[in-house]
Amino acid sequence: MLSNSEYVASDYQHTLKNSITIIGRGLHSGLQVIMTLMPAEANSGYVFMRRDVMPLRAQVPARWNTVVDTRLSTTVANAFGTRVSTIEHLLAALSVCGVHNARIVVDAPEVPIMDGSAAPFVDLVKKVGRQQQTALIQALVIDKPLEIHEHNKCVSLVPADEFSVDMSIDFDDHVIGRQSMNIKVNEEIFSQQLAPARTFGFQEQLDTLHKLDLARGGALNNAILIRNNKVVNEEGLRFEDEFVRHKILDTLGDISLLGASIVGKFIGRRSGHHLNNQLLRSLMNNVDCWHYAPLAQHRRQNRSMQW
DSSP states (O other), X not given: OOOGGGOOGGGEEEEESSOEEEEEEBTTTOOEEEEEEEEOOTTOOEEEEETTSXXXXXXXXXXXXXXXXXXXXXXXXOTXXXXXXXXXXXXXXXXXXXXXXXXXXXXXXBOXXXXXXXXXXXXXXXXXXXXXXXXXXXXXXXXXXXXEEETTEEEEEEOOSSOEEEEEEEOSSTTTOEEEEEEEOOHHHIIIIITTOOOEEEHHHHHHHHHTTOOTTOOTTSSEEEETTEEOOTTOOSXXXXXXXXXXXXXXXXHGGGSSEEESEEEEEXXXXXXXXXXXXXXXXXXXXXXXXXXXXXXXHHHXXXX
């Protein structure tokens, strides 16, 4: 174990310095959403509060085992059935930008979609700043490979000295086609290379969703729309491979529900919210594949082994 004098600021959990409020539109409900990000106690993780629901039923913890729906986005719910959806972009921004604990108050059943990326949420974290807490960051260290298959899709976590993502996607549509990215993830890389990547969809898919009374808030200012093998948005793409970058962004939000920093490599092949959550559930049930350790301790051990 390290002595207290050996720890540095980055070894400790952080929360937000102050509260900050934004207003946006829900992707599926189309409702205006007022969302306030607030500081929270150490080791509390991410907890949503529905301001439009009775106080007794309002609190919804964001955990791997509170996920109840993974169609189109990730949705969490409590025992009363109170739900919050489209949480993945916000949680990706909070987790990678070093906000380990936050209370998130919304007055609707979903997080605002903003521009379809995580960049607006990164800007919020930078604007309000972070506050160091007294608890150490816990790491979930992958000791053995774990893999989940479903048809032609696959996700896995394998041992590695640091966290990275190796993602591949394959769409019949020529605009997307096959794209892959293998990337080490930290705050700087995330902010510049992943956070701005927007969600995307197809015109025929959008037409179907509208008939089901979904995606009512979808628009060209909050998603990439593909029609007849072309990107409809006038401004085009932010990255040539924006689609696979957004898949990585979604994954980072989904795996943040573990409540610990992963030390290992995530590998995804045509993966999505459903498989991501199945992987987390399998991981928690296979305790021989991982162990908890203070992130600081793992970092020091890793450095000493490299000398």
